Amino acid sequence: MKTAIVTDSTAYLxxxxxxxxxIRMIPLSVIFGEEAYREEVDITADEFFAKVKQHPTLPTTSQPAVGEFVDLFTALREEGYDAVISIHLSSGISGTYQGAVTAGAMVDGLRVYAYDTEISCMAQGFYAIEAAEMARAGRTPEDIIARLDEIKQTLRAYFMVDDLSHLQRGGRLTGAQAFIGGLLQIKPLLRFENKVIMPFEKIRTRKKAMKRIEELFAKDAEKGVPLKAAVIHANQPDEAHRWRDELSARYPHVEFLISYFGPVIATHAGEGAIGLTWYQP
Known part of the structure; x- marks a missing residue:
């Protein structure tokens, strides 16, 4: 069986x-006024951050139309694929996964397995990479899905934002009421829980928030098992590289990458966000 792997742009691969x-990629979009830009196609992360500074209002975001999925799945069928595993950001913050499910039912002659990672960014990217490596090795869709479910058991991700207001305004933060009072003074740690973004701990400074993420990471890293990890940043490349280098020196058995919050996720997380994700390969 020939299996194609699809993911959306928020994996930021x-x-x-x-x-x-x-890996085939289907883009989400950011909308400035009347202009829509497909991330990773029409606009890069760097261009996005520059544009946000020039624009009086925050952009909005939109998921791919079902028709875009239908077109992609149809093209893959024509290329001789028997199955597609379509790997997407959490269904709790976007309708993209549901779009893949709907489109999959509309394309005959192709088995479409939509997969909800329940997360986003490079954490989602890890799923897509493993799936693609398995597909290239000739593994069945069922084997690949079983491995993705396995990844879900060890995958962790924590991040902090400089300003919670973007997440609130976009309706992407759940359980925020406890944080409202100290909105300007705190750097809360956030994580995905039950498919949505939830506050994890209230922390006062950026430095302490990053230190706390390191402590959470150490619980897994100090077991000595192989891990893959990624530092994810929103327009903070120097800080991200510095953090990666420090962690890499401390944990030589961990493979570290640097990734980023691209336009769609950065619209909600805001510039300055930084996080760490890891799992057991």
């Missing part, structure tokens, strides 16, 4: 990785 592994 570099183009060379997608090309090397044959």
């Amino acid at each position: 570099p183009q060379e990785v997608r090309e090397r592994l044959g």
Whole structure:
């Protein structure tokens, strides 16, 4: 069986990785006024952050139309694929996963397995990479889905934002009431829980928030088992590289990547967000 791997742009996989592994990408969009830009296609993360500074109002975001999924799945069928595993950001913050489910039922002659990672960014990217490597090795869709479910058991991700107001305004933060009083003074740690973004701990400074993420990471890293990890940042490349280098020196058995919050997720997280995700490969 020939299986294709699809993910959406919020995995923020570099183009060379997608090309090397044959991962197809369907983009979400950011909308400034009347202009829509498909992230990773029409607008890069750097261009997005520059544009936000010039624009009086925050952009909005939109998921791919069902028709875009239908077109992609149809093209894959025509290329001779028997199955597609379509891996997406959490259904709790976007309708993208449901769009893949709907489109999959509309394309005959192709088995479409939509997969809800219940998360986003490079954490989602880890799922897509493993799935693509397994597909290239000739593994069945059922084997691949079983492995993705396995990843879900060890995958962790924590992040902090500089300003909670973006997440609130976009309706992407759940359980925020406890944080409202100290909105300007705190750097809360956030995580995905039951498919939505939830406050994890209230922390006063950026430095302490990053230290707390390190402590959470150490609980797994100090077991000595192999891990893959990614530092994810919103327009903070120097800080991200510095943090990666420090962690890498401390945990040489962990493979570290640097990734980023691209336009769609950064619309909600805001510039300055930073986080760490990891799992057991």
